[in-house]
Amino acid sequence: MEDIEINVIVNGRTFKRRVEPRLLLTDFIRHGIGLTGTHVGCENGVCGACTVLLDGLATRACCTLAVQADGRRIETVESLGRLNNLAPLQRAFWEMHGLQCGYCTPGMLMLMTELLRENPNPDRDTIRARLNDNICRCTGYEDIVNSVERAVELMRTETAGR
Amino acid sequence: MAEAGKILSPPAGRQKERPNQRLSVIGTRMLRKEDPRFLIGRGHFIDDIELPNMAHAAALRSPHAHARIKSIDAKAARALPGVICIMTGEDAAKETGPLPCFANPPVEQRCLALGKVRHVGEPVALVVADSRYIAEDAAALIQVEYELLPAVSDMMEAINSRGDAVLHPERGPDNVAEHRNYTFGPVEQEFAAATHVVKRRLRWSRSGGQPLETAGAVASYDEGSGKFTIHVNGSMYNYIGFTIATALKIPSHQVNIVPADAGGSFGSKLFLHKVSVLASLGARASGRPVKYIEDRIDNITASDNHGSDRIYDVELALDANHRMTALRYKVVDDYGAYFQYGLGTHGNGFSQTVGPYRIRAVGAEIYAVFTNKCQQGACRGFGSEVTNFMIERIVDAAVEQLNLDPIAFRRDNFIQPDEFPYQIPTGNLYDSGNYPGALDMALQMLGYEAWRDKQQAARAQGRYVGIGIASCQEKGVFSATEFWMLNRSPGFALTSSPESASVKIDPTGKAVISLHAPCWGNSPETVAAMVLAEQLTMDPADISVTYSDTDHGLPGTGPGGSRYTVMVTGAVTGAAAIIKEKLTRVAGHMLEADPRDLEFRGGKVGVKGAPGLEASIAEIAMQAHFFRLSLPDDPALTSGLDANYTYDHPLATLPRGDGDFGIFYPIMGHMCHMPVVEVDIETGQVSFLDYVAVHDCGTMINPMTVDGHVRGGTAQGIGTALLEEFRYDKSGQLLNTSFTDYLLPRVGNLPPQVRIGHLVTPSPYTEYGVKGAGEGGRMVAPPAVISAIEDALRPLGVRIDTVPVTPSRLRALIREAQARGGR
Numbered sequence: 004m005e006d007i008e009i010n011v012i013v014n015g016r017t018f019k020r021r022v023e024p025r026l027l028l029t030d031f032i033r034h035g036i037g038l039t040g041t042h043v044g045c046e047n048g049v050c051g052a053c054t055v056l057l058d059g060l061a062t063r064a065c066c067t068l069a070v071q072a073d074g075r076r077i078e079t080v081e082s083l084g085r086l087n088n089l090a091p092l093q094r095a096f097w098e099m100h101g102l103q104c105g106y107c108t109p110g111m112l113m114l115m116t117e118l119l120r121e122n123p124n125p126d127r128d129t130i131r132a133r134l135n136d137n138i139c140r141c142t143g144y145e146d147i148v149n150s151v152e153r154a155v156e157l158m159r160t161e162t163a164g165r
Numbered sequence: 166m167a168e169a170g171k172i173l174s175p176p177a178g179r180q181k182e183r184p185n186q187r188l189s190v191i192g193t194r195m196l197r198k199e200d201p202r203f204l205i206g207r208g209h210f211i212d213d214i215e216l217p218n219m220a221h222a223a224a225l226r227s228p229h230a231h232a233r234i235k236s237i238d239a240k241a242a243r244a245l246p247g248v249i250c251i252m253t254g255e256d257a258a259k260e261t262g263p264l265p266c267f268a269n270p271p272v273e274q275r276c277l278a279l280g281k282v283r284h285v286g287e288p289v290a291l292v293v294a295d296s297r298y299i300a301e302d303a304a305a306l307i308q309v310e311y312e313l314l315p316a317v318s319d320m321m322e323a324i325n326s327r328g329d330a331v332l333h334p335e336r337g338p339d340n341v342a343e344h345r346n347y348t349f350g351p352v353e354q355e356f357a358a359a360t361h362v363v364k365r366r367l368r369w370s371r372s373g374g375q376p377l378e379t380a381g382a383v384a385s386y387d388e389g390s391g392k393f394t395i396h397v398n399g400s401m402y403n404y405i406g407f408t409i410a411t412a413l414k415i416p417s418h419q420v421n422i423v424p425a426d427a428g429g430s431f432g433s434k435l436f437l438h439k440v441s442v443l444a445s446l447g448a449r450a451s452g453r454p455v456k457y458i459e460d461r462i463d464n465i466t467a468s469d470n471h472g473s474d475r476i477y478d479v480e481l482a483l484d485a486n487h488r489m490t491a492l493r494y495k496v497v498d499d500y501g502a503y504f505q506y507g508l509g510t511h512g513n514g515f516s517q518t519v520g521p522y523r524i525r526a527v528g529a530e531i532y533a534v535f536t537n538k539c540q541q542g543a544c545r546g547f548g549s550e551v552t553n554f555m556i557e558r559i560v561d562a563a564v565e566q567l568n569l570d571p572i573a574f575r576r577d578n579f580i581q582p583d584e585f586p587y588q589i590p591t592g593n594l595y596d597s598g599n600y601p602g603a604l605d606m607a608l609q610m611l612g613y614e615a616w617r618d619k620q621q622a623a624r625a626q627g628r629y630v631g632i633g634i635a636s637c638q639e640k641g642v643f644s645a646t647e648f649w650m651l652n653r654s655p656g657f658a659l660t661s662s663p664e665s666a667s668v669k670i671d672p673t674g675k676a677v678i679s680l681h682a683p684c685w686g687n688s689p690e691t692v693a694a695m696v697l698a699e700q701l702t703m704d705p706a707d708i709s710v711t712y713s714d715t716d717h718g719l720p721g722t723g724p725g726g727s728r729y730t731v732m733v734t735g736a737v738t739g740a741a742a743i744i745k746e747k748l749t750r751v752a753g754h755m756l757e758a759d760p761r762d763l764e765f766r767g768g769k770v771g772v773k774g775a776p777g778l779e780a781s782i783a784e785i786a787m788q789a790h791f792f793r794l795s796l797p798d799d800p801a802l803t804s805g806l807d808a809n810y811t812y813d814h815p816l817a818t819l820p821r822g823d824g825d826f827g828i829f830y831p832i833m834g835h836m837c838h839m840p841v842v843e844v845d846i847e848t849g850q851v852s853f854l855d856y857v858a859v860h861d862c863g864t865m866i867n868p869m870t871v872d873g874h875v876r877g878g879t880a881q882g883i884g885t886a887l888l889e890e891f892r893y894d895k896s897g898q899l900l901n902t903s904f905t906d907y908l909l910p911r912v913g914n915l916p917p918q919v920r921i922g923h924l925v926t927p928s929p930y931t932e933y934g935v936k937g938a939g940e941g942g943r944m945v946a947p948p949a950v951i952s953a954i955e956d957a958l959r960p961l962g963v964r965i966d967t968v969p970v971t972p973s974r975l976r977a978l979i980r981e982a983q984a985r986g987g988r
Contacts, residue, residue: 025298039213040206042428044377046461049904052377080206093204097196100869103877104686105203106210106377106428127917134912138904140377140429141686142873143880143942144912145919 009073013038014082022069029053031069032079040080040109044138051137054110055079061117061136080109083116091157092116092150101150103141110137115151124155167592167825169350169525171584175929176594176828179815182738184864184927184934190699191933194869198690198710203426211381211398211425216454219383220249222447223300224463225290225307227282230316230537230897231332234280234309237290242306247299249451251307252291254279257446264438265408267648268507269656272333272342274469274540276412276442281314283332283502284537285899286466288439293447293455316537316897320476320499323534332502332535340535342504345651347515347823349590350526355491359482363563368967369551371474371499372889373465374544375909376686378428380437380468381458384444388452393420393445398427399437400723403665403681406715412442413449420445423714424683431881431943432543433470434685435725465902470542471891473510473551474499481559487569489578492519493528494555500533503540508533508651510541510548513726515591516647516830517549517638520556521600522578527590537897545881545943547726553637554968557948561955565964571634571952572608576601579636586929592825595638595833596816599926603859604636606922607837611857616841624960629844630854633953637945639834639862641727641937644817646829662814664732665719668697668740669807670748672790674768674783676701676708678737681721682729683712687939688870692730693737695866696932700741701748701782702765720811727937730866731832731928732812738932739810747806751785754796816930832928834862834936838879838949840916844957849976851887851954853916858945861924863936868923874941876919882946884910886968958982 006021011031018036032041032055041064044052048066055064056078084090089097092112102108111134118125118133125133130151134144202208239251254277263273278287290307294300315330317323323340331340356362382397393413402409402424407417422441427434440457447455459468479494498511511531518527546553564571579600580587587595607613616632623630645662649655667679678693690710698705713719723729745765752770753760756778764773771779788795789806796802818827841855858875865871888908892900901907919942927934951965954975961982967974 023298033212034215037215038206039210042210042378043212044428044461045904047903047905050377050909084205086201086205086207089201089204096204097200100197100873102200102203103688103873104376104378104427104429105199105208106686108203109206112204131912131917138377138909138911140375140431140881140909141877143876143878143910143915143919145876145915145917146873148912 007070009070011072011075011077013077014079024068024070026069028064028067028069028072032064038079038081042106042109044107049138051114052107052110054113054137056113056117061114078113080112083112091161092119092154095154095157096150099146099150099153101142101147107137107139111139111147119154123158127152167349167588167590169588169590172586172588172594175586176816178930180930180932182932188699190695190705191866192868195691195695195705195867197688197870198694199684199688208426210378210428211383211396212458214383214396214425216383216385219454219456220293220295220451221297221300222291222293222444222455222457223297223304224288224443225292225304226463226466227278227285227287227289229282229311229313230285231314232282232311233314234278234282234289235312236310238308239290242292242303245299245303245306247295248303249293249453251303252446252450253277254289260414260449261442261446262412262414264412264442265405266505267509268504269649269652269654272336272504274503276439276446284539285897286463286539288443288467291443291447293451318536318893318895318897320474320497320534320536323536324532332537342500342533342535343508343531345508345531347529349824352491352493352526352528355526356482356493359490360485361483361567363481363559363566365479365559365562366966367477367479367555367558369473369475369554370890370967370969371471372544372885372891373468373471374431374433376429376431376433379459379461379464380434380440382437382440382444383454383456384448385454386445386448391419393448394423395420395441395445396423396425397437397441398425399434399441400683400685400725401436402715403713403718403721404723405436409438409441412438413445421714421716424712427683427685430685431545432547432725433468435543439469461904462902465907466899467539469505469540470544471501471539472544473541473548475551477555479555479559481563483563487567487574487577489522489524491526492524495530497532497534499536499538501536501538501540505540505542509648512647512651513547514549514552515826516593516640518552518591519589520553520638521580521598521636521835523580525590538893543725545878546940549640550944550947553944554948557635557637557952561952572604575636576604592821592827594828594831596831596928596930597926598833598835599861599924600636600835603835603837603861603924606924607839607857607859610859610920610922611839611855616855629846629957631842631953631955631957633840633842633949633956635945635949635952636837639727639836639937639940639944640830641832641834642731642814642830643726643728644814644829646817646820646827650820650826660819662722663720663811664736665721665809665811666693666733666736666740667719667809668737668744670744670782670786672787674781674786676703678708678710679713680710680733681713681718682723685724687724687729688867689729689733691870692733692866696734696737697741700738700745703768703782719809724939727834727939729939731931731935731937734866734935735812735815735932736810739812740808743808743810744806747789747801748782748785750802751789751796752780755780755785755788832931832936834860834938836860836945838945840949840953842950842953842957844954846979849972849979856916856919857922858919858942859922859924860938861926862938863927864925864934865923866935871938872921874938875921876942878941878943879919879946880910880915882943883915883950885943886947886950886970888914888969888971890969
């Protein structure tokens with residue numbers, strides 16, 4: 004099959020590329036445009052390490068073709084805060100030990116970004132219900148739940164401070 | 166023969182930093198140094214590495230469990246545009262030798278199967294192409310003619326395999342890899358004298374570390390120098406990395422192994438020989454850098470790191486007072502197709518084979534068998550987690566059979582706090598402990614009595630609520646003797662298991678620590694920075710940590726066996742002592758003071774009792790680096806400020822034969838877990854109502870990261886107890902090769918909260934009294950959870966001898982019990 008031209012808006016920037024129709028979105032993001040923060044874990048949509056936001060919706064990039072993202076908006080972990088200016092969610096994961104090896108972390112952050120946009124004040128059960136979508140092999144999840152609760156606090160303080 | 170009991174003249178230690186000091190950094194919940202890069206998506210994982218002109222490799226996997234390779238036709242594959250080269254086992258054998266193996270005699274494993282395949286997923290050919298997509302397309306075009314051989318899947322049948330069903334005929338006429346008998350103490354006499362003997366058959370099924378990131382390597386070959394550079398997410402490269410050079414048939418200085426951040430390991434990346442050799446093979450053949458990353462199917466079917474797979478027949482002897490006197494077991498362990506660590510996982514269990522109890526004698530008969538499955542490697546506990554399960558299950562069996570109180574029975578049999586250091590019958594030493602203290606803390610935290618009342622009330626309502634208990638050891642800091650002490654003839658009988666740290670203070674007073682083993686998802690940077698900050702009274706923010714490749718590496722054994730924090734602490738403490746000595750000498754000169762009158766305070770070196778008379782580390786460092794002529798002509802004051810230190814095992818001795826293995830795993834942690842579960846008897850689903858986990862890992866460098874290991878390990882242990890199992894059918898096909906059906910715990914499978922208690926019984930042998938904690942909850946959660954489920958189902962009389970007890974398995978046990986007439 005011939006390559007297809009796609010235009011994908013990743014973290015606010017448009018990337019115009021010719022890609023094989025079978026190219027996975029993970030490979031496009033990681034190796035096509037060099038954003039290696041999005042990870043590949045199980046390769047069949049079970050673990051969620053590859054979670055990105057596609058038009059705002061948490062999506063398994065490992066089960067999505069790059070051509071499906073044509074004309075759409077993708078947000079990856081690189082769209083959140085940077086080293087000396089972490090986003091509240093990232094800051095909260097740091098403070099509450101919400102990560103160990105860091106491999107599932109970008110997917111967790113994007114999944115929880117989606118949740119917090121929908122519901123800026125989720126309770127523990129709501130957080131756990133959404134967290135059930137993704138797998139972390141290191142933490143046992145409790146510190147991730149604590150991190151999201153802490154993020155809610157930090158975001159509230161940030162909003163109040165404005 | 167080692168006699169169990171308190172050692173009256175304990176071995177002298179080398180501890181310099183005593184426990185219970187007033188400390189300012191160690192013991193705090195300092196946020197991790199490692200985290201920011203991971204949080205912004207800038208870790209350096211193996212698949213993040215891109216080299217110019219890099220090619221990609223994929224392996225063709227064997228679809229059969231056991232077969233002769235008659236022929237391989239790669240013509241069509243080679244013709245595919247974008248394919249650079251294809252190698253078969255025969256091609257690889259011209260350029261590579263067998264992969265490293267600790268067993269003696271070694272069992273030959275090749276990076277690509279040579280002549281025979283011995284398990285599903287075993288690599289048969291390697292394709293190197295311009296992209297991974299093309300490499301996989303080409304692999305699918307390779308025609309392999311196989312002659313099927315009888316597959317062995319059942320470990321009991323493996324003992325009697327003959328003829329073509331034998332995996333390694335050069336080792337003997339059957340599939341028994343090893344059959345050993347060990348007697349530690351007067352086993353026969355104790356059983357003959359016993360008032361009660363309790364017996365069980367137990368089944369621990371095969372699971373695995375299954376980190377979210379698979380194993381991989383990126384290798385390049387420099388034709389100009391003949392040197393390989395191998396990036397890999399494995400460990401032990403500064404320990405036995407040279408064996409990868411041996412496998413590549415080149416001198417060791419022609420390989421530089423560069424570590425990557427590992428996206429979890431849990432033992433499974435302890436030593437990644439296969440991916441390293443495959444990528445290097447491809448690089449040399451193609452003349453291009455080659456990336457070979459296992460996909461998930463490769464990792465599940467051929468990681469070389471499945472966990473223990475055992476059937477135990479175990480007996481416990483008790484006297485008339487219900488004191489445990491002796492333990493005897495026969496165990497069959499299904500090692501799969503190869504035998505890379507020999508019987509290591511059983512030797513490991515011998516470090517704590519009596520648990521926390523005063524058992525005087527132990528008998529062990531071990532059958533290690535070959536089957537047509539992925540070989541065993543390391544899986545968080547390295548076999549000792551299974552030993553813990555065996556001990557706690559037989560303890561619970563005694564409680565049931567003799568109608569004892571599970572708390573009092575354990576308490577009455579504990580080694581007491583005043584009996585340390587305590588030698589167990591295998592010869593290993595427990596350095597310190599307080600087992601009744603941990604039990605009491607757990608009881609109190611759980612509100613044990615209140616839960617018993619709630620359990621009664623729940624039972625009255627027809628609910629099945631149970632309280633579990635397990636009191637287990639967490640051995641820490643292996644000595645290298647465990648790698649060979651169970652070999653019939655030792656082979657390469659190494660005794661070193663060191664760890665090094667290099668510390669450099671730059672002219673502006675900032676520090677860089679180089680570690681000589683990788684970041685595995687544990688917290689080595691945090692630990693190293695905290696210890697150095699404590700030593701030099703520096704701000705941890707002024708310290709960064711990096712990882713040496715083998716070209717620049719010093720001896721480093723790496724994370725594993727709950728050793729790394731202890732060993733890094735020792736190494737950094739040693740390097741800091743050298744730095745402090747020089748800082749003090751230079752400062753003495755600068756301040757015109759006697760170095761003996763100086764102290765470290767707030768990032769400065771100053772004269773004791775004279776506030777203000779001091780120089781900052783930055784000022785001293787500047788002096789040390791750049792102003793040689795201002796310093797005395799003392800050979801200790803060469804320009805610069807740096808130190809290398811290699812810390813050896815803090816307390817180990819040589820084995821004294823098969824009845825006494827000496828001290829090989831003495832830094833003994835302990836834990837007591839008490840889960841409360843509810844079982845839905847219609848669905849077999851287990852849910853957690855409470856969970857208390859008390860751990861004693863001595864002095865904690867960082868309680869926050871210890872908590873992380875406790876919680877994460879507990880989650881993994883719950884997975885082992887309830888979900889995880891590699892299921893092979895009779896023909897050796899692996900039935901669950903993805904996370905769709907090999908189930909890892911999700912948040913919904915786990916307790917909403919694991920309430921953690923820390924007891925601190927410092928080691929008298931390690932710096933600051935630190936003990937290991939990395940294997941954490943997985944060492945204890947399986948027996949604790951099973952104990953709770955059995956307790957919940959006590960009205961039905963359900964007995965659980967097998968893990969994982971999946972909902973369907975549990976439902977079947979409940980049905981059987983109901984058919985027998987339980988309510």
